Amino acid sequence: MQQDRSAPAGVSRRGRPRSFDLDVVTAAALRTLWTKGYETTSIEDLVQATGLAPSSLYAAFGSKQGVLEAALARYDRDREDLLAPLERGSGGLDDLRRFLSSIRHSLTQSDGPGCFMVNTATEVAPRDDRIAERANRYRERVRDGIAAALGRAAARGELALQDAEDITGRARLLQAAVYGVQVAARGGATEEALATVDALRRQVEQWAGEAVQLRDRQPEDR
Amino acid sequence: MQQDRSAPAGVSRRGRPRSFDLDVVTAAALRTLWTKGYETTSIEDLVQATGLAPSSLYAAFGSKQGVLEAALARYDRDREDLLAPLERGSGGLDDLRRFLSSIRHSLTQSDGPGCFMVNTATEVAPRDDRIAERANRYRERVRDGIAAALGRAAARGELALQDAEDITGRARLLQAAVYGVQVAARGGATEEALATVDALRRQVEQWAGEAVQLRDRQPEDR
DNA sequence: CTATTTCTGGAGTGAATGCTCCGTAATGAT
DNA sequence: ATCATTACGGAGCATTCACTCCAGAAATAG
Numbered sequence: 001m002q003q004d005r006s007a008p009a010g011v012s013r014r015g016r017p018r019s020f021d022l023d024v025v026t027a028a029a030l031r032t033l034w035t036k037g038y039e040t041t042s043i044e045d046l047v048q049a050t051g052l053a054p055s056s057l058y059a060a061f062g063s064k065q066g067v068l069e070a071a072l073a074r075y076d077r078d079r080e081d082l083l084a085p086l087e088r089g090s091g092g093l094d095d096l097r098r099f100l101s102s103i104r105h106s107l108t109q110s111d112g113p114g115c116f117m118v119n120t121a122t123e124v125a126p127r128d129d130r131i132a133e134r135a136n137r138y139r140e141r142v143r144d145g146i147a148a149a150l151g152r153a154a155a156r157g158e159l160a161l162q163d164a165e166d167i168t169g170r171a172r173l174l175q176a177a178v179y180g181v182q183v184a185a186r187g188g189a190t191e192e193a194l195a196t197v198d199a200l201r202r203q204v205e206q207w208a209g210e211a212v213q214l215r216d217r218q219p220e221d222r
Numbered sequence: 223m224q225q226d227r228s229a230p231a232g233v234s235r236r237g238r239p240r241s242f243d244l245d246v247v248t249a250a251a252l253r254t255l256w257t258k259g260y261e262t263t264s265i266e267d268l269v270q271a272t273g274l275a276p277s278s279l280y281a282a283f284g285s286k287q288g289v290l291e292a293a294l295a296r297y298d299r300d301r302e303d304l305l306a307p308l309e310r311g312s313g314g315l316d317d318l319r320r321f322l323s324s325i326r327h328s329l330t331q332s333d334g335p336g337c338f339m340v341n342t343a344t345e346v347a348p349r350d351d352r353i354a355e356r357a358n359r360y361r362e363r364v365r366d367g368i369a370a371a372l373g374r375a376a377a378r379g380e381l382a383l384q385d386a387e388d389i390t391g392r393a394r395l396l397q398a399a400v401y402g403v404q405v406a407a408r409g410g411a412t413e414e415a416l417a418t419v420d421a422l423r424r425q426v427e428q429w430a431g432e433a434v435q436l437r438d439r440q441p442e443d444r
Numbered sequence: 445c446t447a448t449t450t451c452t453g454g455a456g457t458g459a460a461t462g463c464t465c466c467g468t469a470a471t472g473a474t
Numbered sequence: 475a476t477c478a479t480t481a482c483g484g485a486g487c488a489t490t491c492a493c494t495c496c497a498g499a500a501a502t503a504g
Contacts, residue, residue, distance in 0.1 A: 015480025016470040037345060039261030043462055053483040054463070064462065114344065121409040122336065122344045123259060135409050169421035173395075176402025176418045183401045187343040187357050196398045199391035237450030238501040265492055275453040276493070286492065 022060060023074075025050045030071040034116045038068055038124050065128065068120070072134050075116045079138075086145030092153030093208055096146065096174075097201070103178060104197045107185050114186030118179055139175065147171035153208075160210045170207070174200065244282060245296075247272045252293040256338045260290055260346050287350065290342070294356050297338045301360075308367030314375030315430055318368065318396075319423070325400060326419045329407050336408030340401055361397065369393035375430075382432045392429070396422065 032049040033041050046067060047054055061067045082102055089095035113119070121135035150167045153159045161167060177200055185193040254271040255263050268289060269276055283289045304324055311317035335341070343357035372389045375381045383389060399422055407415040 014472050014478070016472090016482080018481060019470090035348075037261075037348070039259075039345075040349070042460075044460085053481095055465085055484085056482060058463065059481070113348075118405055119344050121405055122341050123261075125409045126257075126259070126335075127262070132410050136406075136411050136414075139406060139409070139411070139414070166424075168417075169424055172414075172418040172421040173399055173425055176400075176406070176422075177395055177398040178402065179405045180398030180401030183340055183343055183405065184358075184361060184398070187347040187361070188354050189358050189361070192358075192361070192394075196394040199394040200398075202388075202391055203395055236448070236502050238452085238499075240451060241500090264490080266490090277454085277495080278452060280493070281451070 018056075018060075020050075020052060020056070025052060025060065026070050026074045029067050030074050030116070033068060033071050034075075034113045034119070037119060065131075068124070069130065069134070072117070072120065072131070076134075076138060083141060083145050086149045087141075089149060089152070092149065092156040093158045093204065096149040096153065096204060099146070099149070100178075100197055100201050100204070103181065104194060107181070107190055107193050107197070115179070115182035118182045119186060139179070142178065143171050143175040146174050158208055160207075174204075240278075240282070242272075242274060242278070247274060247282065248292050248296045251289050252296050252338070255290060255293050256297075256335045256341070259341060287353075290346070290353065291356070294339070294342065294353070298356075298360060305363060305367050308371045309363075311371060311374070314371065314378040315380045315426065318371040318375065318426060321368070321371070322419055322423050322426070325403065326416060329403070329412055329415050329419070337401070337404035340404045341408060361401070364400065365393050365397040368396050381429055396426075 028049045028051075029046055032045055036045065043054055043057065043064060046052075046057060046064075050057065052060070057067070061070055082099065085091075085095050086099050091098075117135055117138045120131060121139070125132035125135045147167050150159065150171055154161050154167060177196070181193045181196050181200075184196065250271045250273075251268055254267055258267065265276055265279065265286060268274075268279060268286075272279065274282070279289070283292055304321065307313075307317050308321050313320075339357055339360045342353060343361070347354035347357045369389050369392075372381065372393055376383050376389060399418070403415045403418050403422075406418065
C-alpha cells in the first residue's frame with residue numbers, strides 16, 4: 001500500500017510537487033461520500049469529483065478507506081465552529097441555544113446528507129474499528145460539549161439540578177436526540193427534523209424555567 | 223423482472239410448490255441485511271444465509287431491493303409487540319416505561335445491529351423513495367405511539383402539560399433520542415446507549431414528578 | 445396415466461468494482 | 475545541464491457484482 005507522501009509543512013522535498021491542493025481534494029471527496037454514502041461511492045465517482053486520476057488518488061490516500069478517514073478528519077475539523085463554543089464558550093444556556101439554532105439552520109441548507117458522522121457510524125463503523133473509534137469519539141465530543149455548556153449554565157444558576165448526574169444525563173438525552181434528528185433529515189424528512197429541534201429547544205427552555213420558578217419560590221435561599 | 227408467485231393463502235395452485243418457507247427465508251435475509259448492511263451484503267451472502275439458489279431468490283423477491291423490502295416488512299411486523307402497547311395499550315406512563323425497558327433490553331441482546339430501520343434509513347433511503355417512505359412511516363409510527371401513550375398518561379393526570387403541543391413535542395424528543403441511541407448501539411457503544419436510555423427514563427420520571435408536585439401544590443384545583 | 449405448470453440449482457452473463465502498472469512529465473538538488 | 479525523485483494519467487488487472495438462462499425435477503389437473 002502506498003503512503004501519503006505529502007511533505008511536512010515548510011520542508012521542501014525533491015521531485016515533482018503535487019499539482020493539486022490536498023485540502024480541496026479532501027473537501028470534494030467529503031462532499032461526495034457525504035451525499036452518496038461510502039459503499040455507493042465508487043472510485044470513479046471520487047475521480048470525477050476530485051479531478052484526480054485514480055493513481056494520484058491512491059498515492060494521496062492509500063485506499064478507499066483512506067479517503068474515508070481523511071474525509072472524516074476533515075469533517076471533524078469543519079465542525080470546530082459548531083462544537084468549540086459548546087466546549088469552551090463564555091455563555092451558558094445561550095451557547096446551547098446557539099448550537100441548536102445552528103443544527104436547525106443546517107437542516108434547511110443541506111438536503112439529504114444528514115450528519116456525515118451519523119451516516120458513517122451506521123454504515124461502516126460495525127465492520128471497521130478505526131472508523132468506529134472515530135465515530136464514537138465524535139459522539140462523545142458532542143455529548144461532552146453539551147455537558148460543558150449545561151455545566152456552565154448550572155454554575156450561572158440558569159438550571160435547577162438535583163445532582164451532577166443530571167448534567168450528564170441531559171447531555172446524553174440531547175446528544176441522542178440531535179443524532180435522531182439527523183437520521184430523520186437523512187431520510188428526507190426535513191419538516192419533521194425541524195419540528196423535533198424545536199421540541200428540543202422547548203425542553204431546554206423548560207429546564208431553564210424550572211430554575212426561574214425555583215428562584216422565585218425560594219428567594220430566601222439566594 | 224420476475225414476480226413473487228406465492229399463492230394467496232388457502233388457494234392451491236398448479237405446478238410444483240416451493241420447497242421452502244418464505245417466512246423463514248425472509249427472516250434469514252433480514253438477519254443478514256441487519257448485521258451486514260444493504261450494500262455490503264451480496265447475493266452470495268443471501269444465498270448462503272437462506273440456503274436458496276440465486277434463481278429461487280429472484281423468483282421469490284424479484285431483486286435485491288425486493289429482498290430488502292420484504293425484510294423491512296418483516297421487521298415492521300416483528301416490532302408489533304414493541305409498538306402495539308404504545309399505540310393501544312391500557313396503561314399510561316407505564317406503557318412508555320415498558321417501551322423504554324424493551325429498548326434497553328434489546329441493546330444488551332444484539333451486538334452491533336442497532337435498529338434495522340435506522341440503519342436502512344441512513345444507508346439507502348436517500349436514493350430509494352420506496353424505502354424512504356417505509357422508513358419515514360415507521361419513524362412516524364414510533365413517534366405517534368409514544369404520543370398516544372403520553373396522551374393516555376395526561377388523561378390519567380400522570381403528566382402536567384401546558385397544551386397539546388407538549389405531547390407531540392415530547393414524543394418527538396423521545397423518538398429522536400431513541401433513534402440516537404440506536405446509532406450509538408450500531409457503532410458498538412453499548413454502554414453509552416444503555417446510559418442514554420437510563421437518562422431518558424429519568425426525564426420521563428421528571429415529567430411525572432412535575433405532575434405530582436402540581437397536584438400537591440394546588441389540591442384545590444382537583 | 446399424460447399434459448402442464450412451476451420450482452430448483454448450477455453454470456454463466458456483461459458490467460462494474462477497487463486497485464495497480466508504467467511510460468512520461470515536472471520539479472529540486474547538485 | 476544532469477540526475478534523482480516524485481507526480482501524473484491512462485490503460486488495464488483480477489475479482490466481484492447483481493442477475494439470468496436452462497435443463498431437469500416435482501408437483502397438480504384432468
